[in-house]
Amino acid sequence: MWIFRVDEPRLGAVRIREWRRRARHTIGLLVLLLGSAVTGLVILDQSNTSFSDKMLAALWNGLNLVTTLGAFSEFNQPQKVFMLLAMIATLVIGGFAVSRLTGMLSSDDVMAYGENRLMEPKLDQLANHVVVVGFHALGELVAERLHDAGQTVLVLVGDQVQAHRAADRGHLVVLGSPGDFDDVLELARLEKAKALVVTTPDSNNNLAVTLMAHALNASLPIAVPGENPLRKMLFESAGASNVVIADEIIANALVGKLTTRVEVDR
Structure with missing residues (x-):
């Protein structure tokens, strides 16, 4: 089905811009969470390993937190408390992302906007x-x-x-x-x-x-x-x-x- 809609895609373009804005906010929050997790884990790491090893372990655990893979290394007691708070923050950010982003790109306006982008080359030719x-x-x-x-x-x-x-x-x-x-x-x-x-x-x-x-x-x-x-x-x-x-x-x-x-x- 090939329909170029003169009117409807204007709202679709607005929805896509808004989705991108919200996606940037979500990614920004996740990057902030990752940076906070890495910093906190390094500060709370009481092992005798080098700073580079502490950074690597903290980055590994931080990425596992943000990506929800769950393949964490061993934590001491302060790190466990810190990671518990970080996990709660991850759930909050994840809920924010789901509520703000889900469904926006599947609306009729956005679908019409996407179909227009596919139709433009056909009309030009x-x-x-x-x-x-x-x-x-x-x-x-x-x-x-x-x-x-x-x-x-x-x-x-x-x-x-x-x-x-x-x-x-x-x-x-x-x-x-x-x-x-x-x-x-x-x-x-x-x-x-x-x-x-x-x-x-x-x-x-x-x-x-x-x-x-x-x-x-x-x-x-x-x-x-x-x-x-x-x-x-x-x-x-x-x-x-x-x-x-x-x-x-x-x-x-x-x-x-x-x-x-x-x-x-x-």
Whole structure:
């Protein structure tokens, strides 16, 4: 499933930055704990060994404490009391880390942010593709026909349900709210596209998309459905190169069928 989300990853990026900040705090606390443990164990070491040996033993025990491996060396009584306190501190820091970090990277926002990072190279490499705006019945049919013809299809939608359905069909998808659709069109790499097909059921929306797309690439072929000759004229003025009036096509097809039947009956 390949969906680039224009809106949601902004919160995902915030969550990741916050997770990194909390992770740094946790690591800092663990380093402070390690340093305190090593210092305390060296000070409390009453053996006759050299300072370097004391340091090595203290570092070994400190790392075992922080990493919870538990392979400690022998302690004297003061060291045992000190390590008991250090273990309690480790449990506190571990609980802090679990409560503050767990689950942050598995939220939907973070997953969407990660998917966007994977999608960016795919969008950057797009060229000679066909952009389909909308994935209602008409948009789905157009995208499937283009895909079957071997074309690379990029679907632009403002609805999450349509986005998931298009992605499930194997299409690249850019999802953005209607208010951010100019950003969506800019991400569609219209300057490198072969054509644009606008298929949403809202004629005013189709007109706005046609205007924006033509402004981004005046030479881009744009196909859009129109309800009547007046709308066709408006779309052509907005930059559409091919306006299809569905009623005319249906009427021609029906009359053509009748004419053929009459000629056969004769």
